[in-house]
Amino acid sequence: MDEELNAIMTDNVAFWVSCGSLLLSFASFVVALMAKQQARKAALLMSRTEAITHLRQALGDLNRDGLATAKTVDSIQKALDLSHLVFGKKTSSRHTFLHSQEMDNGIVTLKEDLSKLIALMNEEAALVRP
Numbered sequence: 355m356d357e358e359l360n361a362i363m364t365d366n367v368a369f370w371v372s373c374g375s376l377l378l379s380f381a382s383f384v385v386a387l388m389a390k391q392q393a394r395k396a397a398l399l400m401s402r403t404e405a406i407t408h409l410r411q412a413l414g415d416l417n418r419d420g421l422a423t424a425k426t427v428d429s430i431q432k433a434l435d436l437s438h439l440v441f442g443k444k445t446s447s448r449h450t451f452l453h454s455q456e457m458d459n460g461i462v463t464l465k466e467d468l469s470k471l472i473a474l475m476n477e478e479a480a481l482v483r484p
Contacts, residue, residue: 408433
C-alpha cells in the first residue's frame with residue numbers, strides 16, 4: 355500500500371513540476387517576443403530620427419534662404435531613402451508625393467507639406483504623444 359501511495363505521490367509531483375515548467379516556458383516565450391519587439395523599435399528609432407532631422411534641415415533651409423537649394427533637395431532625398439525603410443506605407447507614400455511635387459508647388463506649399471510630413475513622422479515614430 356505504501357508503495358502505491360508513493361507511486362501516486364511521485365506521479366502527482368511529476369505532473370505539477372511539468373505543469374510549472376510548461377507555464378514558465380510560455381512566460382519566457384512571451385517575454386522573448388516582447389523583447390524582440392522592443393529591440394526592433396529601438397533599432398528603427400535611430401533611423402526614423404535621422405529621417406526627421408533631414409526634413410527639419412530642409413525646412414530650415416527653406417525658411418532661411420527662401421528657396422530650395424541643392425542642399426535642400428539632398429536633405430529631402432536622404433529623408434525619402436530612409437523613410438521607405440523605417441516608416442509605414444502611409445508616411446512613405448506621402449513623402450514620395452512630396453518629393454515628386456516639390457518644385458511644382460512653390461516654396462510656401464513645400465514648407466507646409468514638409469511641416470505636415472514631419473508631424474506625421476513624429477507621430478508614427480512615437481516621438482510625440484497625441
